[in-house]
Amino acid sequence: MTTNGTASAASAPEDAGNDYLEMDLLRFTTAGSVDDGKSTLIGRLLYDTKSIFQDQMEAVEEASRTRGMTDDDDVPNLALLTDGLRAEREQGITIDVAYRYFATPKRKFIIADTPGHVQYTRNMVTGASTADLAVILIDASRGVQTQSKRHGFIAALLGIPHLVICVNKMDLVDYSEEVFEDIMDEYTDFAAKLDAKDLTFIPVSALRGDNVVDRSPNMTWYEGSTLLHHLETVNVAADKNLRDFRFPVQTVIRPNQQFRGFAGTVASGVVRPGDEVMALPAGTKSTVKEVTTFQGDLNEARAGEAVVVTLADEIDVSRGDMLVRTGNTPTVGTSIEAMMCWMSEEPLAKDRHYLLRHTTREVKAFVDDIRYRVDVDTLHREQVENLELNDIGRVLVSTASPLFFDRYSLNKETGAFVLIDPYSNTTVAAGMIRGEGQDADKVAAEAQRLSMGERPQSENVVWEGLNIPREEREAKQTHKAAAVWFTGLSGSGKTTVAREVERQLFERGIKTMLLDGDQVRHGLCGDLGFSQSDRSENIRRVGEVARLFFESGAVTFCTFVSPYRDNRDWVRHLFPEDRFFEVFVDVDLETARERDPKGLYAKVDAGEIDNFTGVDAPYEAPENPEITLQTAGLSVEESAAEVIRQLEEAGIVPAA
Amino acid sequence: MATVETTYRDSHLRALEAEAIYVMREVAAQFERPVLLFSGGKDSIVMTHLARKAFHPGKIPFPLLHVDTGHNFEETITFRDWLVEELGVRLEVASVQDAIDKGRVVEETGPEASRNGLQIVPLLDAIQEHQFDAAFGGGRRDEEKARAKERFFSHRDRFGQWDPKNQRPELWSLYNGHKNVGEHFRVFPLSNWTEMDVWQYIALEDIAIPSLYFAHEREVFTRRGTILAKTDFITLLPGEELRTQTVRFRTIGDATCTGAVDSQASTLPEIIQEVAAARETERGGRHDDKRSEAAMEDRKKQGYF
Structure with a gap:
């Protein structure tokens, strides 16, 4: 200790029994009413993890006695532990979001404890907004109620990735496995409509303590985790968006003429010195000079970290602006x-x-x-x-x-x-x-488009966190990666031209891959038919696969009729702007019909095939394809040469 | 500058730190005249440390305000003055003694008189006089039931009052600092911290704190279960006896009502161990909270910290 009344840490934190340095944080929300036993469940978690101090416990015991709310066998009313404001105490209900804290050696927990009735929907939404996980209570003696569904809906709406369904009051149904399974089946059916990603069911009795912190001797049939063990081990680190760098500027720090830094918390993605960034709304580009903090410069900052970013150029950036990667911008x-x-x-x-x-x-x-x-x-x-x-x-x-x-x-x-x-x-x-x-019509049509899945609509997504980033792979090869998408009627010559192009480039030592409609229809997409939604799903899967080959550094050729513009545009969005080449293999229906390499048109005419593109299903021609091939007037070699010429010109492959 | 290790970047302490820094930067951006309420206690010391980090390499862009009951431990004032010097910030003092002298408040009488409740008027007077529009407080939601529902950005009306039934919804990290003229906000960057988090963070960051927090010998006596220090401002009741004991303080406030605990913990690791094993909440040592079950809620409504 020093003489001026101050004292600093007497020893380095390493000596402090530093397990806590490895602890992470889980924020979860609970929704439910007094009837579900929600407050009792939280009280039980706090009580059994020894997070309640003696004076708090004494106060609860005192209050339980004076208000006659003690449980039948003299367990203090654990619900009173989490019961906050006076108005609530008078009414005996929770009316606002209350935050509770407890920790185990593995994790610190923040509970956003919310009331469950419909008139408190806004409170549930508030509590859910910051949660990584939601605990939803179902009273085993009453089964799946409207309220439990509402809680699931709100959790899914707010994008909570993990739902834990606690089937509570198992003691009232004789710890019956059958009751538990019926509830589990019913709720699983319901949750399928919600787009809920990770559902876990746990049979508990909050009142008796079964499967909350300690494993229940009354439900030996249950082999899963206790609630606490699940909360301690569920993986939430993977929920962070580390792909799309977004940095909303909070304030500008300018202590002197030499330093101009943009303070903020990385909203998503990763930023490193040297990254090329763009400032929105201006659209001005620059390079990240430093990512700095009070402790010094960082070699990277990830989602959730509060830092100061400086840029190589003096560009105009102020509060409310956003720094993003040039190849990966928000809408x-x-x-x-x-x-x-x-x-x-x-x-x-x-x-x-x-x-x-x-x-x-x-x-x-x-x-x-x-x-x-x-x-x-x-x-x-x-x-x-x-x-x-x-x-x-x-x-x-x-x-x-x-x-x-x-x-x-x-x-x-x-x-x-x-x-x-x-x-x-x-x-x-x-x-x-x-x-x-x-516009309103589009909203109505959206349901149909949902067959494409709720997948990235964000433009030109850059993948981050790959073990070996594409840029590194490209640096070791003579060429860049690209996706070349051939679209056109059946019989237009897509596959024939693409095969020729691939062969020639392969001979030059270019890493290539060709994805063909017939191949994927046998394997990857063997479960799909030819309805509009199945065609969309087919293209979605192919787009994702092409993306994987692309990230591996290959020039990837895809030959698909792909009649819908929306579908093709969706695939386009998976790739950086200058790496996607839409090749419109343009031929009139008559020529295609004449060629009929697979005898398909003949089958259509014979009435054996319905929904055939160009005949009784639409083909939406590309509006601005990178390359157009009029194959009626070109040989296969000429068509291939044209594609290769364009790839050379765009700098994807070196000139021969 | 050296490149720092990023070993603990995913820990709960880093997450809490980032959240607090975000909140502080929002305040600096959304308000014109923020102020940091500095009590001399560990929570307000941690806040100054976070503020320093939030605005580095710039200076902390707001002053500190100490509401001085006049009943301080000497160590608190020494430490305060040292820290202000160290940080290079401006210090404003709102004095309870001045308020008493001006007749703005009337001092409680009797042996159990406390100036804790008298801090409200000089605090609100100072906020009005300096036109502070946001005041950082070290309040944490884990401290007391009434605080469990407190917002990060807590609106106060023109009378400095808190309305627990009419709080603004607070979602994600979108903080709404809109207000009318004459109103202000209390902002609690440490809302999600627990006492343990604060101690762990002090150890992790090697933050200087007053010696009162470490075990030391002192003349004390016991009043209604609370160990109080002998000071010039407190009169013993019949039956109360002074003794010398090794104690430390878990909170630091008005010397007349801040309870000490029997402790041998003289280093941060020892304190952390003690906190981990503690059977009483930190505020359990605060004599004034025991007056009634809803004591804190009443004081908050009036504009207490």
Whole structure:
């Protein structure tokens, strides 16, 4: 200790029994009512992990006695531990989100404890917004209730990746395995509609302590984890988006003329010195000079880290702007489709403006249209004029200046927003972006397009975190990676030309791969037919496979009829702008029919095949293909030469 | 500059640190005249450390405000002045003694008189006088039931009051600092920290703290189960006897009501072990919380920290 009344750490933290340095953090939410035994469950977790201090326990015992709320066999009422404000104590219910803390040697836990009734939907949404995991309670004696479904819906809406269904009060059903399994089956069916990724079911009795912290001797048939063990071991690190670098600037730090740093927390992705970045909205490009902190410069910063970034060039960047990678940008726009939860007593008004806060940016906004409201209990969509307190609906929002956003399902940080009433200053709504604003017809058509899956609509995604990044592979080869997508009618010559191109490049030592429609139909896509949705899924899978070959450094050829423009554009979005080549193999139907290399047109004419592209199913020709081949007037060699010439010109392969 | 090791980057302490820094930067960006309420206790010391990190290599862009009850441990003031010098920040002092002298508040009388409740008026006066629009507090949600529902950005009306029934929803990391003229915010960057987290972080970051936190010999007596230090500001009741004991403080506040604990923990690792084994909450040592079950909620409504 020093003489001025201060003392610093007497010894280095290494000596401090430093297990805690290896602990990570899990934030989870609980939803449920007093009836489900939610407060008892949390009380049990705190009690059995010895997270309750003696004075708190004494206070609860005292309160249990004076209010006569003790359980039958004199267990103190654990629910009282988590019961906060006076109004709630008087009514005996939880009415706001309350945060609780406990830790084990493995993890620190933050519980966002929320009430479960429909009139507290906004509280559940709030609690769910920061959670990695949701604990949903089902009372075993009452089975799956509307409320348990609502909780699942909200958890899925808020993009919580892990759901744990605690089937509670097992003591009331004689610890019956059958009851547990029936509930599990029913809820699994329901959850299939929700796009819930990771479902875990645990039979517990919070009151008796079965399977909460300690394994239950009453349910030997159950072989899974206890609740606590599951919470301690569930992998949440993988949930972070480390692909798409997004850095919303919070404030500019400028202590002197020499230093100009942009302070913020990396919303997603990774940033390293030397990365080429772009500042939005200006679109100005520069290079990251340093990623710095109080402790010194970092060689990289990942999602969730608070840092200061400096750039090599003096470009104009201020609060509310966003730094992104040049090859991987969010959508920039003033019109968004979103799911929104209304949180104010005063209903949504379409004729007045709100302030929309998104990342570190705040803009004026109007809600132009309410597409529908979701009944949170039946999941039915209803046409409504208005959103009121606790309503959840799909809306179209326009903003006065552009937002830089991603879909919430891909990136919570850049997909979430709140609305603020500029008169009362309160937060009135929470929104989750679904995509760019669309006209009403498109929204109706969306259901169909969903057959493509809720996959990246973000442009030109750069994959990060690969063991060997593509750039490194490319540096060791003589050529770059690319995807060359041949589209055209059956019999147009796609495969013939692509095979020739591949052969010639292969002879030159270029790493290549060719994916052909017939091949994948036998294996990868053997389960698919030829309906529009199956065709879409076929193309989606091929796109993803092509992407893998691309990342391995190959020039990848794909030959697919791929009649729908939307599908092809979707594949295009998987690749950097200058690495995707759409080759339109243009031939008229008559020529193709004449060639008929596989005898397919003959079968169509014989009525053996329906839905044949060009005959009784549409072909949407590319609008701006990189390469067009009029194969009616060209030989195979000439066509191949044209494709190779274009690849050389684009710098993908060296000139022969 | 050296490239730092990134060993502990995924730990809970780094996550809490990043969250607090984010909150501090939001305040600096959203408000015109923020201030950091500095009590001299470990939580406010940790806040100054986080503020230093948040704005590095710039200086901390707001002053500290100490609400001085006049009933301080000497070590607290020595430490405060040293830290202010070290950080190069401005210090404002709101004095309870001044408020008493001006007749703004009336001092409690009797042997159990405490100035803790009297801090509210000088605090609100200082906020008004300096037109502070956001005041950082070291409050943590784990400290007390009423705090479990507190927001990071906690709105206070023109009378400095908190309305627990009318709090703004707070989602993701989107903090709403909009307010009318004359209103202000209390902001709690350490909301999600526990006492253990604070101690672990102090050890991890090697943060200097006042010697009161480490076990030392002191003249003390026991009042209603709380070990209080002998000071010039406290009168013994009949039956209370002074003794010399090795104690340390788990919180540092007004010397008349901050309880000590019997402890031999004289290093941070020992303190961490002691906290891990503790059977009483930190505030359990605060004499003033025992007055009623809803004591904290009442004081918060009035504008307490």
